[in-house]
Amino acid sequence: SYVLTQPPSVSVAPGQTARITCGGNSIGSKSVHWYQQRPGQAPVLVVYDNTDRPSGIPERFSGSNSGNTATLTISRVEAGDEADYYCQVWDPSRDLPRVFGTGTKVTVL
Amino acid sequence: QVQLVQSGAEVKKPGSSVKVSCQASGGTFSRHAISWVRQAPGQGLEWMGRIIPIFGQTKYAQKFQDRVTITADKVTSTAYLELSSLRFEDTAMYYCARDNTVDIDTYMDVWGKGTTVTVSS
Numbered sequence: 487s488y489v490l491t492q493p494p495s496v497s498v499a500p501g502q503t504a505r506i507t508c509g510g511n512s513i514g515s516k517s518v519h520w521y522q523q524r525p526g527q528a529p530v531l532v533v534y535d536n537t538d539r540p541s542g543i544p545e546r547f548s549g550s551n552s553g554n555t556a557t558l559t560i561s562r563v564e565a566g567d568e569a570d571y572y573c574q575v576w577d578p579s580r581d582l583p584r585v586f587g588t589g590t591k592v593t594v595l
Numbered sequence: 596q597v598q599l600v601q602s603g604a605e606v607k608k609p610g611s612s613v614k615v616s617c618q619a620s621g622g623t624f625s626r627h628a629i630s631w632v633r634q635a636p637g638q639g640l641e642w643m644g645r646i647i648p649i650f651g652q653t654k655y656a657q658k659f660q661d662r663v664t665i666t667a668d669k670v671t672s673t674a675y676l677e678l679s680s681l682r683f684e685d686t687a688m689y690y691c692a693r694d695n696t697v698d699i700d701t702y703m704d705v706w707g708k709g710t711t712v713t714v715s716s
Contacts (some may be wrong), residue, residue: 517700517702519702519703521640521703523640527708528690528706528707528708528709529632529640529690529692529703529706530706531702531703531704534695534702534704535702540704572639572640574640574702574703576699576700576701580657581656581657581658582642582656582657582658583642583654583656583699584630584642584645584656584699585642586632586639586640586641586642587639588639589639589640
C-alpha cells in the first residue's frame with residue numbers, strides 16, 4: 487500500500503512559522519488533505535485538495551503539494567495550534583485506498 | 596450544520612463482536628458517504644472502510660475485510676460499524692466521519708466525537 491511519511495515532531499515558538507511535511511511517491515499528482523487533532527479530541531479538517539481551507543479555518547493554515555512532498559504551513563503560530571497533524575490521500579491500491587500519514591506532533595514552545 | 600452523534604463506550608471480551616452507531620443530527624446522509632476510522636491508544640489514524648448510504652455500497656480496507664461490516668439506515672440517517680472476532684489490539688477509539696462526496700477520492704469534513712471500544716478479558 488501507499489506510504490505517507492511525516493516527521494514525528496515539530497517545535498515552534500509562538501508567532502513563528504511551522505512547516506509539516508508529508509512525503510510520498512509522486513504525491514504531487516494526488517490531492518492531499520490535512521487534519522488537526524488536539525489532545526483528547528476528534529480530528530478536524532484544516533486543509534483539503536492541497537490548498538483549500540474549510541470555512542472557519544484561519545488563513546494562517548495553508549498547504550502546498552509538489553513532487554514527492556506536500557507541506558502544511560502554519561503561520562503566526564498560537565498556543566492553540568499545539569496538536570497532532572495528519573496528511574491523507576486516496577490511493578487506487580485495493581488493500582488500503584485511503585491512507586493517512588504517520589502524524590506530526592506540533593509543540594508550541 | 597450536520598453533527599455525527601456516536602454511541603457510547605463499549606467493553607467487550609476477546610472473540611466477541613461490537614456494533615457502534617453513528618447518527619447524523621441536523622442533516623442527512625444524502626450525497627455523502629460515511630467512513631470509519633480508528634485510533635489505537637497513542638497511535639495514528641487508520642481508515643477501516645466506508646458506506647454510501649443511498650446505494651448501500653461499501654468498501655473496506657483489506658486488513659479488516661474478513662471481520663468488519665458497515666451498514667446504514669437511510670430512514671434514521673444512522674451508520675453502523677460491526678467488528679467481529681475482537682482481539683486485544685482492537686482496543687481503540689472508533690470515529691465515524693462524513694465524506695465530502697460519494698467519490699472515494701475525497702476528504703472527511705465532519706467527524707463524530709468517537710466511541711471507545713475496550714477489549715478485555
